[in-house]
Amino acid sequence: MADTIFETRVEQHRGELLAYCYRMLGSVHEAEDLVQDTMLRAWQARERYDERRASIRTWLYRIATNVCLTALEGKARRPLPSGLGAASTDPETPLVPAFEVPWLEPFPDDPAERAVRRDGLRLALVAAMQSLPARQRAVWVLREVLEFSAAEVASLLDTSVAAVNSALQRARAGLADVAEVAPPDDPAVRRTVEAYVRAFEAADVTALVELLTEDAVLEMPPVPLWFVGRHDYGAFIRRVFAMRGTGWRMVPTIANGQPAVAAYAPGDGVHRLHTLQVFTVVDGLVAHTVVFQSPAVFAAFKLADTL
Structure with missing residues (x-):
């Protein structure tokens, strides 16, 4: 050749x-x-x-x-904060990054290869996969996402078809609790995220909280801190505005086949890149927000430093 x-x-x-x-x-x-x-x-x-x-x-x-x-x-597996310990109930907890933890990273969307990449890329799913043994992880992706046959996977892994089927069954059990979510271009999902962005940019915490599920989760690697429930989620967002001011701007993007925004904080006459926020929307409400603040993540998404 x-x-x-x-x-x-x-x-x-x-x-x-x-x-x-x-x-x-x-x-x-x-x-x-x-x-x-x-x-x-x-x-x-x-x-x-x-x-x-x-x-x-x-x-x-x-x-x-x-x-x-x-x-x-x-x-070591790459976790999110919610995979390491109990949720915090104090929105005033000091925000101390744990840089020694190899945190799970988000994956930038590529429209040219969206069909190939998006399936099986949900952030919660990738996080759950990190808890599976490596070979189970490989079997699940090769069989469920990439649709190789059991015989092909057995050949790839130098094992038997029976071993592949057994590993797939165990992997499915380990991932059974990860819910499906609508794609980011679903009209209902888009409306929810747009409303969230409007509320955040207006610093309207009351309106923002109304867009959350009762048990909504907010987490923010590399800070090993997370909150669950509308009350604590809203209380922390109030703290963010108290610390960083109001008048934020948010630029939509996609991460892991989910809606996301690049959030820019105000200051000194410009808006500076602060975080990448990835949303899970369920039944028209935000059920989970993962807020990434990492130069490596910003570089992977090619985000502008300022607006």
Whole structure:
């Protein structure tokens, strides 16, 4: 196979491989490194690739799976604050970041590859997946999201079909409590997020709280702090306005196939990037907001520093 043709055929799978490695690792930046490693290994082994035995896509997933499983050996899972301890009931709790924790990162949406990437990317789902053993994680993604057959997955993992089916059953049980959510372009979801943005920009906490479910969750990595319920969620938002002022601006985007906004805080005549906020909307109300404040996350989403 000519090198240029091989390179072209391999590169067309980079986007979906990135999403796969992200689902496995929970980090965009680690996923990018692993995809690069996958591509390098594929290039080095190109003379040994036999398209009569497997499609180039299947072959690449075999390499990527091995790369991911190796990377996950001995590595701590990437959590969100709600996965580490009980919710706080004091909105005045000091906001002390825990930079030593390898926090779960959000994944930027790419319209060009949305159909491939969005399925199985919900933030809560990726967070739950981090608690699964690595091979279960791989089996679930390969079977449920990427729709490889049990026989193909067995070949990818050098195991039996029975072992694949058993791992899939256990993975399904571990992810059973993660609810489905409507896509961000669903009209009801869009209306809810737009109303939330209007309330936040107007510093109207009363209106904002009315858009929350009774048990809405607010969490904000790298601060290991989270709140549950309309009252505590609203109380913390009041604290935010007291600390950072009012007159925020919010720019819509998409993360993990969910509605999100880049939030810009006012100050010195400009609005400076403060957080990326990812929403889970259920039945027309915000059920979960994850607020990320990390330069690495901002860079992955290519967010402007100021407005």
